[in-house]
Amino acid sequence: MVAAEFIRWSPEAANLTLSNYPVRRKRMRKVLCILGLMLLTTMCTHSPSGGPTMAVADTAVALATDSPADQQVDQQQVGQPASQQVWIDPVAGDDSRTGDSRTTALRTLTEAWNRIPQGTPLTTGYELMLMAGNYPESSLPNYLESRYGTAAAPIVIQAADGVGTAVLQGDLNIYDTRYLTLQQFQIIPNPPGDAFHCEQCQHITLRGMVLSGGNREAHETVKINQSQYIFIEDSDISGADDNAIDYVAVQYGHIIGSRIHNAGDWCLYAKGGSAYLRIEGNEVFNCSTGGFTAGQGAGLEFMTSPWLHYEAYDLKFINNLVHDTAGAGMGVNGGYNILLAYNTLYRVGQNSHAVEVVYGLRSCDGNTAVCQANLDQGAWGTTVNIAQSQGEPIPDQNIAIFNNLIYNPAGYASQWQHFAIYGPRVPSAGSNLPNPVHTDINLVIQGNVIWNGSSQLPLGIEESDQGCQPSNSTCNATQLLADNWINQFEPQLVNPEANNFAPAANSNLYGAAARPIPDFSWADAPAPPLAPPGTLSNVVLSDFYGHTRAAGGPVGAFLEEGTANLTFSYLPLVVTHHTAVVGRPTKYVPHPVYLSMLSR
Structure with a gap:
């Protein structure tokens, strides 16, 4: 959707009026949770290592810490x-x-x-x-x-x-x-x-x-x-x-x-105040609306304190293979400190665009008292029922999109543009949201190799009502073209049609050096209530198969061919x-x- x-x-x-999400009821149809020990x-x-914040684009990061x-x-x-x-x-x-x-x-x-x-x-x-x-x-x-x-x-x-x-x-x-x-x-x-x-x-x-x-x-x-x-x-x-x-x-x-596939909407998302998740080494495919998004839309009464502002906090989507999605391969819909890095996207975004950074939406889906209680704590949102409103726009902040390979071969291209990055919006009075809200505060898109349609395909930010306008120092048209390889060369892979996405011998990808990814900061997290800090380091040390990454290596999920994915070794x-x-x-x-x- x-x-x-x-x-x-x-x-x-x-057994919940206008419920977006099922709650515990004997009469509710059973829905299987696979559980674990x-x-x-x-x-x-460790404490998160010190390092540059997201606004500093070209400084090496410190060692990763545990999530x-x-x-x-x-x-x-x-x-x-x-x-x-x-x-x-x-x-x-x-x-x-x-x-x-x-x-x-x-x-x-x-x-x-x-x-x-x-x-x-x-x-x-x-x-x-x-x-x-x-x-x-x-x-x-x-x-x-x-x-x-x-x-x-x-x-x-x-x-x-x-x-x-x-x-x-x-x-x-x-x-x-x-x-x-x-x-x-x-x-x-x-x-x-x-x-x-x-x-x-x-x-x-x-x-x-x-x-x-x-x-x-x-x-x-x-x-x-x-x-x-x-x-x-x-x-x-x-x-x-x-x-x-x-x-x-x-x-x-x-x-x-894991393999996550065959879905009529997004194949997977984490929303409603989801936080501190690592999504790595998966194959995501055959999805309609899109592959993966951090955030989306939630009813305020289903959220838990203190994660009451953003749809998603501290999600790291790295080293994944996403292919054959009608909509965007990956995106952010109302996220804070979100990393999308070293992924390989293939045949994605035919409906419109390949990657999106747009608003999440926040409604109240029936339990006005709980929604009001959360607002009283400082939550972003509304007590207005979703049937009467499309919800409040939830912004994005500190989004890092680094070193991904986005490859649409001949006969497959995004219909309208490379990116969807929405411009400012005005939330309703009483929503506790900043006014206006933005999707592109400290949005950094660097080191991505994109082969998608013709050289005339728009970036998606050309109109003045979109995000990443010239006044934005971390994301604008000049910067995007300078810091990424957009339709400059067609990637040379071993055999993507046979699901082998490793760089071919002497591939031109070896000439597109991955950029160092700055650390995040938690200093600008909204409060009250203040969510606990997540993992601030964004270093990625290996690829889809566990091969060690070297500084300046190729982008995408795969350094070379391999046979073993990230399994019990985690x-x-x-x-x-x-x-x-x-x-x-x-x-x-x-x-x-x-x-x-x-x-x-």
Whole structure:
């Protein structure tokens, strides 16, 4: 959907008037949340390194620091937790059995889940072992609620007989649950539909999963609301008429090494005050409105304090491959401190433009009292119902778009322009927003190689009512043409039609040196309320395959050909002294309990 539109659930899907986002209700259709566990030990915590702010364009940056998400999960203390296995066999199981072995397996996931104590922190971990086979919807819990795993006693649901051998044929709907991992099985509802919904969840991991809504028969394949420490790794998520992944008010986590595709709107976005997310090493494709956007549009009552101003804070979208999107390959819709760097975009933006920096939108979607309470705290927004207004414009600030490769081959080009960068707007009185609002304050676009249409294709900022006008020192037409390679040469890649996007031998890309990316600052973050600082360093040390980047190397996600993506090397189930660095896989020593889980 375009920036002016909002998510809509069917009336039967929610028990909330004019709700953009589903909330906890028994009658709500189950939407599957793939969950995860992070059992992690102490790590070194750094303060963000000093360095130039975004307005300083050509100064080298300091070393990267760990993201807030990685700092938090690594600080969890891991001992030697006891773990209780519960086996489930969809063919020969019996729910009257003990479930403690293959030969005494239960029949339904519902019974296995019900054996986990509810409403109290666990002192014993639970491993729900899904034996090979299809699990009909009737065997799945109608609602998974209030199970409080801990770092020392997590909950793991995993395939027992190999990757992908267990298939859930219904969706999962999870509420108020902690330290839960879903691992190496498939969720493919039959008939097709939404797969995963998770609300008010913490420390959830989806690893090695397949989640499918069919041929865009789901509304949203993965939907996560008001949750923290959410990790999606090495998974395949597809098949929504709206979004394959939709985050609202999700703080801390990552989406890495995954395939996200076949969506009628944006393939994925994080909005509604989502923050501190790293989205790296993914393949995003077959999307209609666009590939990825930081921010979009949210109802004020669905946001959580203190993230009440921007749609998105501190999102790093790096080393991704985005291809075959009708709309923009990537964008920002109401973001603060957003990095879009070292991505490869191929066949994107045919509808209009390849990259966008536009407004997010803020409405009140029915609960006026909550909207007013948030406004009283200093939030940006309104109490006006979305049915009566298009919402308030949410600006962008400190956006860094660096060292991306945007390549539209012959026969495929943006219809109107390279960029969409909106000009100033006037918000409504009482919205708490600056007046006017802008999308281009400290917007920096440098080091990008763009091959898109003819030499006459406009930048998109030529009209005086657009952003990046001559008075803007960090972004204007002269600067864009000087600091980027726009239709100067057609990139020489190995074989993009066969999904090999590495530079060819002696490629002309080696003559287009990547620019150093300045650090962010948090000094201009709005308050009250003041959101905690995110990761200020923007250094990217490796490529899509983990190859080490050198200063001045080529742009785009790929330095050279490779076969291994960012997989378990980032954040394992259990880590000893893990130290994460943006753009570089890390080594780890798995905890013995984790090894025993995988070997059973």
